[in-house]
Each structure stands twice: as structure tokens, then as C-alpha cells.
Amino acid sequence: MQFNEVELNLPPQFEIGQKVRTRKLLRNDGTFAGQEIGATLAKKGETGYVVHIGTFLQSSYIYAVHFLPSGFVVGCRGKELEPVED
Numbered sequence: 001m002q003f004n005e006v007e008l009n010l011p012p013q014f015e016i017g018q019k020v021r022t023r024k025l026l027r028n029d030g031t032f033a034g035q036e037i038g039a040t041l042a043k044k045g046e047t048g049y050v051v052h053i054g055t056f057l058q059s060s061y062i063y064a065v066h067f068l069p070s071g072f073v074v075g076c077r078g079k080e081l082e083p084v085e086d
Contacts, residue, residue, distance in 0.1 A: 007060040018050045019084040041074045
């Protein structure tokens with residue numbers, strides 16, 4: 001995908017219910033209530049399930065991923081996730 005391409009012109013990369021893995025450490029950027037800014041929300045390689053697909057700034061998808069170990073539901077960009085094949 002090109003840098004200036006609107007991601008919403010394409011179908012979502014992941015589906016609701018799909019098992020995914022984080023590609024990097026996810027920290028609170030201030031948008032996750034109840035946790036300090038900079039707090040770890042999900043470690044690299046942690047798995048979870050897509051529970052909702054939303055949009056951000058009418059240009060990209062945000063995947064709400066439920067990470068079972070922590071119980072957190074974290075909004076993730078597609079580039080932060082990869083599919084898990086069972």
C-alpha cells in the first residue's frame with residue numbers, strides 16, 4: 001500500500017473472530033483509559049482475537065483486539081498485527 005493511499009479503499013486485512021499476533025510491543029499512547037501513558041498493553045508476539053473493526057480519520061482501519069492474558073481490548077493498526085494460523 002502506498003503511503004498516501006486510503007486504506008479504506010481496500011477490504012480489511014483481518015476479520016472479526018480472527019486470531020492475530022502482535023508484531024511489536026504495544027504501549028499506551030494515552031488513548032487507553034485506566035493505564036498510565038507508556039504502560040505495556042501487549043507484548044510482541046502476544047496473541048488475541050479481533051472483536052471489532054473501526055476506522056480512524058476516514059483513512060485507515062483500527063482493529064479492536066482482545067488479548068486474553070491481560071483481558072485488554074486494544075485498538076491496533078493493521079501493520080501492528082499478523083494473522084495466526086492454527
